[in-house]
Amino acid sequence: MRPLALFLLAATTLSASPAFDDAVGLYKQRKDAEARTAFEALLQTEPKNAEIPYYLGRLDLRAKDTDAAVAHFQAAVALDGAKSAYHLELGGAYGNQAQSAGLFGKAALASKARTEFEKAVALDPSSYDAQSALFQYYMQAPGFMGGGFDKALAQSEVLIKLDPLRGKNAKVALLVRERKFDEAFAIFDEMLRANPDDYAALYGLGRTAADSGQRLDAGLTNLQKCLTLTPPAGLPPHAAAHWRIGNIHEKKGDKAAARAAYQASLALDPKFQPAIDSLKKLG
Numbered sequence: 001m002r003p004l005a006l007f008l009l010a011a012t013t014l015s016a017s018p019a020f021d022d023a024v025g026l027y028k029q030r031k032d033a034e035a036r037t038a039f040e041a042l043l044q045t046e047p048k049n050a051e052i053p054y055y056l057g058r059l060d061l062r063a064k065d066t067d068a069a070v071a072h073f074q075a076a077v078a079l080d081g082a083k084s085a086y087h088l089e090l091g092g093a094y095g096n097q098a099q100s101a102g103l104f105g106k107a108a109l110a111s112k113a114r115t116e117f118e119k120a121v122a123l124d125p126s127s128y129d130a131q132s133a134l135f136q137y138y139m140q141a142p143g144f145m146g147g148g149f150d151k152a153l154a155q156s157e158v159l160i161k162l163d164p165l166r167g168k169n170a171k172v173a174l175l176v177r178e179r180k181f182d183e184a185f186a187i188f189d190e191m192l193r194a195n196p197d198d199y200a201a202l203y204g205l206g207r208t209a210a211d212s213g214q215r216l217d218a219g220l221t222n223l224q225k226c227l228t229l230t231p232p233a234g235l236p237p238h239a240a241a242h243w244r245i246g247n248i249h250e251k252k253g254d255k256a257a258a259r260a261a262y263q264a265s266l267a268l269d270p271k272f273q274p275a276i277d278s279l280k281k282l283g
Contacts, residue, residue: 017046024055032059050079054086057093066096084124088133091116095137110145113137128162132170135159139174149178165200172204181212192222202226203236203244210247220248239269246278258282 023038036059042052057072073090080086091113098109114137120130135155141147152174160167168187175184185208191201202222209219226241246261259282265275 016051017042020046020049020051023052027055027059032062035059048079050076050083050086053079054083054089057089061089061093061096066093069093070097082123084120084127084130087116087120087123088127088130091120091133107145110137110141114141114146126162128159128166131155131158131162132166135170135174139177149174169200169204172208176208176211179212181208181214184208185215197225197229199226199229199232200235202229203241206241206244206248207236210244210251213251216248216251220245223248237269239265239272239275242268243272243275243278246275250278250282255282 019038020042023035023042026035026038036056039052039056039059042049043056046052053072053075057069057076060066060069060072070090070093073086073093076083076086077090094109094113094116098106098113101109114134117130117134117137120127121134124130135152135158138147138152138155139149153171156167156171156174158167159170168191172184172187175181175187185205188201188205188208191198192205195201203226205215206219206223206226209215209222223241223245227238231237242261242265246258246265249255249258249261259279262275262279262282265272266279269275
């Protein structure tokens with residue numbers, strides 16, 4: 001058989017079956033028990049389809065069964081080691097395991113996680129999620145485990161090239177973590193010069209002011225401006241902005257204004273736990 005015919009035969013063999021499409025549909029509808037039953041049946045009929053253990057691993061994560069997730073993602077990688085997403089999920093599952101492991105186990109699992117994140121990035125350098133996972137690893141892991149500020153800072157620049165907004169927010173998170181507040185404020189100032197109505201930058205500067213105790217007046221002004229804008233999808237809602245306004249008033253010693261801000265937050269979202277906790281602590 002000629003090479004082209006072999007290729008076409010392989011492509012036909014690996015194409016998605018109706019049963020697989022149905023299982024994915026159940027997964028997307030969050031009918032997890034039915035999806036698991038469907039994917040487990042497919043393991044018998046499509047044993048070489050790496051997507052099946054991959055989806056089972058994701059179902060395991062939903063069920064908070066990290067050990068099962070690791071086993072399924074390992075199976076997906078064994079079937080198709082060229083898929084960045086499989087390495088990314090396996091690395092994340094190793095990271096979850098590390099959180100509950102002992103000291104030596106934690107180090108070994110963290111090393112495995114980093115290796116998988118690096119493979120994910122090598123396979124798809126344009127994947128923001130993969131690059132972000134590596135950034136998070138560098139930011140959180142100590143130097144002897146392959147992390148550290150310098151590596152995280154360099155990685156944040158990679159993120160900025162892929163997605164300027166999310167990348168800059170990641171860099172700010174790193175700078176704030178290291179208490180490099182002046183550098184963090186400088187990034188927000190730059191973003192606001194480019195777009196004075198940038199909700200993420202307005203909120204971020206306000207949050208950093210609340211956390212650091214610096215530039216409190218500017219932080220308050222920016223958070224108040226957030227309340228006049230519609231929060232973009234995925235960014236903190238107005239309840240969070242009111243809560244941060246309360247934080248700033250507390251830093252300024254105005255308990256009455258802080259209480260009013262926390263109450264305004266809870267008026268918008270009665271279950272917003274940070275405001276509940278802050279109001280209780282305020283007394």
